[in-house]
Amino acid sequence: MSHREELSRFLKSARGRLKPGDVGLPPGERRRAKGLRREEVAALAGMSVTWYTWFEQGREVQLSAPMIERLGRTLHLTDTEREYLFALAQHRPPPLVSRFDETIRPGTQHLLDHLAIPALVIVEDWTVVGWNSFVSAAFRDYSVLPRNERNLFKILMLNERYQADPDFFREMGQRLTARFKWDYSQTAQPEVFDEIIAEMAERSALFRESWERSEIRAHFEGINSSFFPEIGEIWFRHTSYAIEEASSQRLILFAPNEERDAVLLERLRKLKPELDVPAQCDR
Numbered sequence: 001m002s003h004r005e006e007l008s009r010f011l012k013s014a015r016g017r018l019k020p021g022d023v024g025l026p027p028g029e030r031r032r033a034k035g036l037r038r039e040e041v042a043a044l045a046g047m048s049v050t051w052y053t054w055f056e057q058g059r060e061v062q063l064s065a066p067m068i069e070r071l072g073r074t075l076h077l078t079d080t081e082r083e084y085l086f087a088l089a090q091h092r093p094p095p096l097v098s099r100f101d102e103t104i105r106p107g108t109q110h111l112l113d114h115l116a117i118p119a120l121v122i123v124e125d126w127t128v129v130g131w132n133s134f135v136s137a138a139f140r141d142y143s144v145l146p147r148n149e150r151n152l153f154k155i156l157m158l159n160e161r162y163q164a165d166p167d168f169f170r171e172m173g174q175r176l177t178a179r180f181k182w183d184y185s186q187t188a189q190p191e192v193f194d195e196i197i198a199e200m201a202e203r204s205a206l207f208r209e210s211w212e213r214s215e216i217r218a219h220f221e222g223i224n225s226s227f228f229p230e231i232g233e234i235w236f237r238h239t240s241y242a243i244e245e246a247s248s249q250r251l252i253l254f255a256p257n258e259e260r261d262a263v264l265l266e267r268l269r270k271l272k273p274e275l276d277v278p279a280q281c282d283r
Contacts, residue, residue, distance in 0.1 A: 004058035
């Protein structure tokens with residue numbers, strides 16, 4: 001099966017699952033087939049009937065990205081189906097979505113709750129939208145912070161807690177800014193980043209210096225520590241991973257850096273009942 005044949009099958013299936021009432025149309029007379037008619041889809045998407053018919057039939061016609069977007073909205077496609085439509089029609093990913101998806105999916109929340117290490121989720125502009133109890137114990141309780149105070153980039157660059165060691169802070173700031181510049185280049189909402197950049201340029205000399213550097217990082221990793229009065233300092237190595245179900249979200253994991261740190265983290269877990277992860281069960 002070719003891409004064009006699969007495109008035809010996919011569009012017919014998407015059209016067939018919709019009822020007139022789903023798109024604001026009256027039920028009308030009895031229909032011979034389920035779903036919307038081609039002329040109805042074309043009208044709702046702002047296309048000619050002939051052009052849509054040819055496209056659905058898999059003919060070699062090219063639609064612009066805005067027209068494919070309108071067609072996707074008309075057919076009530078999910079985010080995954082939208083990406084699939086662009087891949088079949090244009091052999092490339094769809095344009096960047098001009099909104100931040102801040103909804104934590106059940107699967108992601110389940111993972112956060114069952115990890116025995118600190119883990120959090122950020123969106124494109126570095127706002128923290130999900131975290132587990134280990135993050136609250138090791139770093140800060142994000143649940144008491146309003147959204148505009150949960151930007152991880154600003155926290156790490158401005159909080160005096162991270163400035164005790166000037167050399168370490170300088171290296172960290174340069175590394176974080178290099179990654180932030182990469183995210184800025186990829187966003188569909190540059191105005192959101194522009195506000196953060198303007199604020200940071202006013203408040204942080206290290207940011208101003210780092211922003212002028214040519215260094216760019218397309219990955220997020222490093223080492224950080226947290227001090228606990230009960231047991232002392234634990235060092236973590238953090239890395240980030242894209243969440244397939246929500247492309248604008250990143251999962252950041254903080255694993256103990258060495259065996260000593262793993263031992264201390266386990267000791268901390270035993271001291272704090274709230275850090276007990278749910279028991280696993282065999283199925």
